[in-house]
Amino acid sequence: MFRLSSFPTIRRASGPAVVLAAALAVSLGLTACGQGAEGSGTGAAEAPKPPALTETEKAALLTSLPAPYDKADLENGRRAFARCRSCHTITPGGPNMTGPNLYGVFGSEAGARDKYSYSHALRTADFTWDAETLDHWLQNPRTFLPGNKMSFAGLPDATDRRDVIAFLKVETGFKPTGE
Numbered sequence: 001m002f003r004l005s006s007f008p009t010i011r012r013a014s015g016p017a018v019v020l021a022a023a024l025a026v027s028l029g030l031t032a033c034g035q036g037a038e039g040s041g042t043g044a045a046e047a048p049k050p051p052a053l054t055e056t057e058k059a060a061l062l063t064s065l066p067a068p069y070d071k072a073d074l075e076n077g078r079r080a081f082a083r084c085r086s087c088h089t090i091t092p093g094g095p096n097m098t099g100p101n102l103y104g105v106f107g108s109e110a111g112a113r114d115k116y117s118y119s120h121a122l123r124t125a126d127f128t129w130d131a132e133t134l135d136h137w138l139q140n141p142r143t144f145l146p147g148n149k150m151s152f153a154g155l156p157d158a159t160d161r162r163d164v165i166a167f168l169k170v171e172t173g174f175k176p177t178g179e
């Protein structure tokens, strides 16, 4: 590209330097490639990101959920989640925004993400997120846990709550206990 097209003129000026530069570029390229493939070069490896579920796996997970979530409409859940997206990411390792990243929220202690500055109310709350607690939280965050700082009026429609909870289970790495 740019470099290649500038080779001929440089070569005329100083041949060996160009050869050296080319060799260097190749070896750098190979090194970078090797690290990428093995991922063990630095020792500070991040936790591997779990693969996203395929559509078939999502459908299977959905039908394995306890009622009423097994009958949820994931598309409606996705639409309802549009109201949360301005404040929450749901991908593994996604950034905290106004609200914390929600990947892995089910089964995790409320207010327990490192690196997110919770309200005192949520940080000191003593419960674990499951479908039921999330349903109450989403119905009316303010009355469910007074003093929390999620400024969201709530999802008054029970079907929207069912669907957004099922959508979150499917999208945020929830694993059924298998019993």
Ligand code: HEC
Pocket (backbone or CB within 6 Å): 080, 081, 083, 084, 085, 086, 087, 088, 098, 099, 100, 102, 105, 109, 110, 111, 112, 113, 117, 118, 119, 120, 121, 122, 123, 129, 134, 138, 147, 148, 149, 150, 151, 152, 155, 164
């Ligand atoms: C206007 C921004 C905003 C919107 C919209 C919003 N949230 Fe939040 N959410 C927050 C904030 C801020 C917190 C942290 C509250 C605290 O620390 O008191 C939070 C906390 C949470 C938590 C607790 C997470 C934990 O680590 O304990 C859950 C679960 C949650 N939100 C789900 C949702 C869902 C689902 C929706 C959409 C239906 C939604 N939120 C909409 C801002 C928002």
